[in-house]
Amino acid sequence: PxxxxxxxxxxxxxxxxxxxxxxxxxxxxxxxxxxxxxxxxxxxxxxxxxxxxxxxxxxxxPTFLQTAWFKLLCVCMVMAALALAVRVRSRQLAALFRARLQERNGERERIARDLHDTLLQGSQGLILRLHAISQSAQTPEPVRTQLESAMLLAERNLAEGRERVNALRDAPFAGRDLASALADVHAEYAGQGTNPLRLTMEGTPPPLQAEAAEEVFLIGREAIRNALRHAQASAIEVELSYGTRCFLLHVRDDGVGIANDNAGGGHWGMQGMRERAQRLGAELQLWTRPGLGTEVALSVPARRLYHRHPSRWRWPWSRTSHD
Structure with missing residues (x-):
């Protein structure tokens, strides 16, 4: 062997x-x-x-550490840890966003107070002094006429300044739906029986994020005001489309149009609209030609405007927060 x-x-x-x-x-x-x-x-x-x-x-x-059940349990624990981290981070970002929003609102109110207490009040006092001078017996008639014309222009500017201050102090959207809010804007600035408004809406309006909806409303309001004040339009058309992927806002008028230098961003109203669209992550387009009207188109991604539906399934330790 x-x-x-x-x-x-x-x-x-x-x-x-x-x-x-x-x-x-x-x-x-x-x-x-x-x-x-x-x-x-x-x-x-x-x-x-x-x-x-x-x-x-x-x-x-296999030992317990080598079983498929243990590996599956490890995967579930990792996924749970990631979900918890995402949830905690989301709450932190939401709290930071609310703090910044409150800070911005406080700054807007402070600016509104300062404008009201200094510029508007000073302008009002100046108008009263000019009115007293125009009513004086020593004021010649040609000078009185010029003073009244200047006071009329100053009163218009003062009214517009008060309107701007009110817009800074109070949220103009205030949680209303976009269609009725834009219709109210047209009714406020157009008056009764003039500049008819045609408002159409496609799709069912979902719940909207308040801050993003206010930005959309302000863009639409500026477009309607431009059509009424500057374009001399006889008819205005507003179209709202609630799509699954994006929201579309179109404002059309048959007015005199916008000159090329203003259409490129030189007009302060258009500049503000572009800045708001940029903050939204939206796309703003403008089509205009002198004498052929103007069309403003805003496209907002659904994730930036619509409220996401909360998940029906929650972690056992998660709590529903109420704002």
Whole structure:
């Protein structure tokens, strides 16, 4: 027997026969869980190998850390940790956004107070002094006429300044739906029976994010006011389209149009509209030609304007926050 030689292999581990010489032991370490088949061949002193290898099959059961259930549990825990981190980060960003919004509203109110207490009040006092001078007996008639014309222009500017201050102090949108809010703007500036408004709406209005909806309203309001004040339009058309991917706002008029230098951004109203659209991540387009009217088109991605529907499934430890 001491002249016999052996060789062996383990299926799934050895690619070829392992020469063992005269040794009758084989060692394997760190075998993974699974089924194995161990085979042995022997050769006598003449070098003739056995025609059929001896074999033995065995199975190594996995430990708990090696089971598929444990791996699945680890994946679930990682996903839960990521979801929790996203939720915490979202709450932090929402709190930061609310703080910045409150700061912006406070700054707007401060500016409105300063304008009202200084510029508007000073302008009102100046108009009263000019009125007193125009009514004086020592004022010549030509000068009185010029003073009255200047006072009329000053009163118009003062009224527009008060309107701007009120817009800074109070949120003009105030949670209304866009269609009725824009219709109210037209009714306020156009008056009764003049400059008819045609308002059309496509789709069902979903819940809107208040801040983004206010920006859309302010863009639409500026477009309607430009059509009424500067374009001398006889008819205005407003179209609202609530699509699944984006929201579209079109304001068209048949007025005198806008000159090329103003259309490019030189007009303060158009500049403000472009800045609001940029903050929204929206696309603002303007088509105009002198004498052929103006069309303003605003396209807002749905994710920037629509409220996302809350998930019906929540983590057991999550709480519903009420603002």
């Amino acid at each position: 001491e002249r016999n030689r052996y060789r062996y292999r383990l299926s799934g581990v050895d690619d070829a026969w392992q020469e063992a010489g005269a040794s009758t032991r084989a060692y394997y370490t760190n075998l993974a869980p699974g089924h194995y088949r161990f085979e042995v061949e022997a050769a006598n002193e003449d070098g003739i190998w056995s025609s059929t290898p001896a074999s033995r099959s065995f199975h190594i059961a």
